[in-house]
Amino acid sequence: MDTFGLLADGLLAALQVHNLLYALIGVTLGTAVGVLPGIGPALTVALLLPVTYRLDATGSLIMFAGIYYGGMYGGSTTSILLNTPGESASIVTALEGNKMARKGRGGPALATAAIGSFIAGLIATIALAFLAPWVVKAALAFGPADYFALMVLAFVTVSAAFGDSALRGITALFIGLGLGVIGIDLQTGQARLAFGIPDLLDGIEVTTLAVALFAIGETLSIASSRSQIKEEVLAVKGSVWMTLEDWKRSWPAWLRGTVIGFPIGAMPAGGAEIGTFFSYAAEKRLSKHPEEFGHGAIEGVAGPEAANNASAAGTLVPLLTLGLPTSATAAIMLAGFQQFGLQPGPLLFANNAPLVWSLVASLLIANFMLLVLNLPLIGLWVKLLTIPKHWLYAGILTFATLGTLGANGALSGRLGPIPFSFELLILLAFGLLGYGLRRFGYPIAPVVIGLILGPLAEQQLRRALAISQGDPLVLVHSPIAITLYVIAAIALLLPIFLRMRGKGEVLGQLAANED
Amino acid sequence: MSLGEPNLSRRPDGAALFIALLLAAIAAVIIWQTSMMRVPPIQARVGPQVFPYVIAGGLILLAIGTALSAWRGQFPAREKDNYGPMLWIIGGLIGQMLLLGWAGFSIGTAVLFAFTAKGFGRGPLWQTLPIGLVLSFVIWFIFSRGLQLSLPMGPLERLIP
Amino acid sequence: MNKLFLAALISGALALPTYAADYTIMAPAAPGGGWDQTARSMQEALQAEGISGNVQVTNVPGAGGTIGLAQFVNQSTGNPNALIVGGYVMVGAVLTNASPVSLANVTPIARLTGESDVIVVPAASELQTVDDLTAKLKADPGSVSWAGGSAGGVDHIAAGLFAKTVGVDPTLVNYIAFSGGGEALAAVLGGQVTVGISGLGEFDAQIKSGDLRALATTGSARLEGSDIPTLGEAGVDLVVENWRMVAAAPGITDEQKTAITADVEKLVTSATWKQTLETKGWQDMYLSGADFDTQLAADIDATSAILKDIGLVQ
Numbered sequence A: 001m002d003t004f005g006l007l008a009d010g011l012l013a014a015l016q017v018h019n020l021l022y023a024l025i026g027v028t029l030g031t032a033v034g035v036l037p038g039i040g041p042a043l044t045v046a047l048l049l050p051v052t053y054r055l056d057a058t059g060s061l062i063m064f065a066g067i068y069y070g071g072m073y074g075g076s077t078t079s080i081l082l083n084t085p086g087e088s089a090s091i092v093t094a095l096e097g098n099k100m101a102r103k104g105r106g107g108p109a110l111a112t113a114a115i116g117s118f119i120a121g122l123i124a125t126i127a128l129a130f131l132a133p134w135v136v137k138a139a140l141a142f143g144p145a146d147y148f149a150l151m152v153l154a155f156v157t158v159s160a161a162f163g164d165s166a167l168r169g170i171t172a173l174f175i176g177l178g179l180g181v182i183g184i185d186l187q188t189g190q191a192r193l194a195f196g197i198p199d200l201l202d203g204i205e206v207t208t209l210a211v212a213l214f215a216i217g218e219t220l221s222i223a224s225s226r227s228q229i230k231e232e233v234l235a236v237k238g239s240v241w242m243t244l245e246d247w248k249r250s251w252p253a254w255l256r257g258t259v260i261g262f263p264i265g266a267m268p269a270g271g272a273e274i275g276t277f278f279s280y281a282a283e284k285r286l287s288k289h290p291e292e293f294g295h296g297a298i299e300g301v302a303g304p305e306a307a308n309n310a311s312a313a314g315t316l317v318p319l320l321t322l323g324l325p326t327s328a329t330a331a332i333m334l335a336g337f338q339q340f341g342l343q344p345g346p347l348l349f350a351n352n353a354p355l356v357w358s359l360v361a362s363l364l365i366a367n368f369m370l371l372v373l374n375l376p377l378i379g380l381w382v383k384l385l386t387i388p389k390h391w392l393y394a395g396i397l398t399f400a401t402l403g404t405l406g407a408n409g410a411l412s413g414r415l416g417p418i419p420f421s422f423e424l425l426i427l428l429a430f431g432l433l434g435y436g437l438r439r440f441g442y443p444i445a446p447v448v449i450g451l452i453l454g455p456l457a458e459q460q461l462r463r464a465l466a467i468s469q470g471d472p473l474v475l476v477h478s479p480i481a482i483t484l485y486v487i488a489a490i491a492l493l494l495p496i497f498l499r500m501r502g503k504g505e506v507l508g509q510l511a512a513n514e515d
Numbered sequence B: 001m002s003l004g005e006p007n008l009s010r011r012p013d014g015a016a017l018f019i020a021l022l023l024a025a026i027a028a029v030i031i032w033q034t035s036m037m038r039v040p041p042i043q044a045r046v047g048p049q050v051f052p053y054v055i056a057g058g059l060i061l062l063a064i065g066t067a068l069s070a071w072r073g074q075f076p077a078r079e080k081d082n083y084g085p086m087l088w089i090i091g092g093l094i095g096q097m098l099l100l101g102w103a104g105f106s107i108g109t110a111v112l113f114a115f116t117a118k119g120f121g122r123g124p125l126w127q128t129l130p131i132g133l134v135l136s137f138v139i140w141f142i143f144s145r146g147l148q149l150s151l152p153m154g155p156l157e158r159l160i161p
Numbered sequence C: 001m002n003k004l005f006l007a008a009l010i011s012g013a014l015a016l017p018t019y020a021a022d023y024t025i026m027a028p029a030a031p032g033g034g035w036d037q038t039a040r041s042m043q044e045a046l047q048a049e050g051i052s053g054n055v056q057v058t059n060v061p062g063a064g065g066t067i068g069l070a071q072f073v074n075q076s077t078g079n080p081n082a083l084i085v086g087g088y089v090m091v092g093a094v095l096t097n098a099s100p101v102s103l104a105n106v107t108p109i110a111r112l113t114g115e116s117d118v119i120v121v122p123a124a125s126e127l128q129t130v131d132d133l134t135a136k137l138k139a140d141p142g143s144v145s146w147a148g149g150s151a152g153g154v155d156h157i158a159a160g161l162f163a164k165t166v167g168v169d170p171t172l173v174n175y176i177a178f179s180g181g182g183e184a185l186a187a188v189l190g191g192q193v194t195v196g197i198s199g200l201g202e203f204d205a206q207i208k209s210g211d212l213r214a215l216a217t218t219g220s221a222r223l224e225g226s227d228i229p230t231l232g233e234a235g236v237d238l239v240v241e242n243w244r245m246v247a248a249a250p251g252i253t254d255e256q257k258t259a260i261t262a263d264v265e266k267l268v269t270s271a272t273w274k275q276t277l278e279t280k281g282w283q284d285m286y287l288s289g290a291d292f293d294t295q296l297a298a299d300i301d302a303t304s305a306i307l308k309d310i311g312l313v314q
Helices: A003-014 A017-034 A041-052 A057-082 A088-102 A106-140 A144-162 A166-181 A206-224 A244-266 A272-286 A299-322 A328-339 A353-386 A389-408 A422-439 A445-467 A472-476 A479-503 B014-035 B050-071 B083-119 B125-146 C002-015 C034-048 C063-076 C088-096 C130-139 C154-165 C180-189 C200-209 C254-269 C271-280 C289-310
Strands: A413-415 A418-420 C023-027 C055-059 C082-087 C107-122 C145-148 C174-177 C195-199 C212-217 C241-248 C283-288
Touching: A003 A017, A003 A057, A003 A353, A017 A041, A017 A057, A017 A353, A041 A057, A041 A328, A041 A389, A057 A088, A057 A106, A057 A299, A057 A328, A057 A353, A088 A106, A088 A206, A088 A272, A088 A299, A088 A445, A106 A244, A106 A299, A106 A353, A106 C180, A144 A166, A144 A272, A144 A445, A144 A472, A144 A479, A166 A445, A166 B014, A166 B050, A206 A389, A206 A422, A206 A445, A206 B083, A244 A272, A244 A299, A272 A299, A272 A445, A272 A479, A299 A328, A299 C180, A389 A422, A389 B083, A389 B125, A418 A422, A418 B083, A422 B083, A445 A472, A445 B050, A445 C174, A472 A479, B014 B050, B083 B125, C023 C034, C023 C063, C034 C055, C034 C082, C034 C107, C034 C241, C034 C254, C034 C271, C063 C082, C063 C088, C082 C088, C088 C154, C088 C241, C088 C289, C107 C130, C107 C154, C107 C180, C107 C200, C107 C254, C107 C289, C130 C212, C145 C154, C145 C180, C154 C174, C154 C195, C154 C289, C180 C195, C180 C200, C195 C200, C200 C212, C241 C254, C254 C271, C254 C283, C271 C283, C283 C289
Parallel strands: C023 C055, C023 C082, C145 C174, C145 C195
Antiparallel strands: A413 A418, C082 C241, C107 C195, C107 C212, C107 C241, C107 C283
């Protein structure tokens, strides 16, 4: 049967009433668990996966897809409303989304996230279905030197997330880079900066750092601030829906986010969150309202959310065609697929075609269900903001520690006779760091970005140089790398050039005037 | 957050100078630890020490920049912080951490919950502790029994077979 | 990837409601991986065969199993119901991490299963046989880049031993570590490296599809029905097998050790276990008693020697 026929069959199967019901249950469960602060999509999927085992193959796939999308969207909800991203991929969403929510524009922020996720998911899933073999071929062409170039580009462009002071932004980034060094060095097996503590040998968990800096740091910062503790947050100001202006500003961002997110998600060593960084940077550069960035620009929510979803579909490309999980969520999905009898790998499309197509159909249906379920609920979600602060933050800390314990809860520390969870100690330490950063006006996101990108950049650089036996020319040997460096140079120099021409400002401004 | 106009007084900012010192100290620790690393002979090229040194170097430059910026009073103005509430919350986190291992998830988390609420001005503890206890027990039940998440058990959790 | 642990944990836990345990098996790893699956398969078989009424599995991930091992030694000494799953990776990790506890601190019971590594090249590679690889390695050791799992792991050890066996200085091996076999697979498929070396399971699908060419496995015998030669058959006298074992707590009595060994023996001869081996594609490498002790000591010596040769351990 041809591709279209198979997809149509899959869709027909998925569209049966009981399967739609499974999709709805999956989306509801996924959203309900995913929306808890500190519990990201990976944990959500892991927790709810067994629920699907009791159904038949199609039903379980559909419910699984629903949980997956529900969990992702639930994570964005807390990012936007409470500034507590549960996973690295929704950190960027929190940057602008939470600013919007604080201005009473939480409704439009959630809406643009939901619709953007839907559109990106739709396009990317279709791209997955039809382009997977070609996309994976292109992704495999990326060698270590090319990945290093990509990381350089990421470092150059994510400076958009640095906030209003270059000095403090770069300091935050370097703190993240420093944290990234902790643990066993992959290339030599030697411990670095572990201070003899076994728990540090595996490095700092990105999720723990993100939850600590955002959820714990935010709680401490608000509790200690005399003005913020009393500040009334407006749940809704103006319409809870997107205005025409919002639509106009959102749709190009959705499409750009999709185009950026999908290929990056498809790279075997890409990492789902990198697409959201690029998307945010692109939106900031291209926006007609750059002054709004940092104060609640809707493009800054629309683009990264679309990129996040597109890159999630993108991660399915190496997962299905090579059996290669490239993110925590993908690793859990792999476990799920195997349970459903899908054996990801090069022979999957040949051997398991019907199942692949019912998976694609399930993803499409679940994606749609998410929109159906969540758009009407937006009015309800924003009510979260009206919960009295003492209950709200007590609840946030409860779930943040629950998520941390659930993901890595070994009671491996010991204080005299009392065993304790070392991961919670790390959570507390970084929570205090998050408070300190906020207090002195340092941006938070670059710390997490540094922790993610630093080790990637280092490993790829060292791999590239090892393979070339130390010849540094390998770094600019491939056309892919050269292209990426050129883009990075343009991204770096163009704004400076424009500024010099436009306002006659001096280059030195960049470093000297931090405020 | 407290981002606002720069500190208009333009006097050296003591706390910010301290940050500069802290950054320099971190850099020193990184250099010290990295210099003590034993590097396997196979890594003649870019070895495991290069990145730590580069990062430490960057941190030193940033420490200098921070010190200059602090000297000129260029850090954003801060409001005076209220440490009482913060201590309640930190106390709650430490309490939970130390209680989990033997008193179980519910009791430990109830302490975190009640202390946090207290930090936000909601008391008294004899009211919020039971609320926290019921909530965390329900959470424990849902996640531990319903979703099979492994969470620490204590006397309370063991009551449920 | 600690989240993987949840997925595996949950699927295992769902299948088996927990009662008071006769055995508690620790899987010192972020599950979904080999040790976790081994522990959970043991749990299933022990219960299904009625060898033990109730079995619980706990996961303590981190640092190549050494965190779990340390916790096991601290908390289970003298406890005849406590078991820990481990394996060859742990032998290396104990050495490279300078772990304060080692396998000498527990009571090894038996080797259970194993998997050999396989050396692969991209389909388009000029290397056709192990001899081609040996020749290239001898001519210029640095020109052969090996992609495999983390440094000091079984893949790295196998690559180092290969060089040593064919008479090349193992410190010259140009080993490129990737986090897990999956990423290494992408590097081999993309032609970024000369050869890939990792567990057979990692490369199996691509070997079958013809995208990769298997030069040899590092096993002691050919897999049933496989046309991939072993290194021995290809003229390189080397066997590296990534085995998994089960150990009991330190400080148990000889009677207790005998009882546990008897239970494990019942386990490995059971139909349920045989079925598990088949579905998971694990090789049966059961070895217990003095034979295992000797083998373990030999493996630790060899590993320690090669890690020193490579320069990872002093």
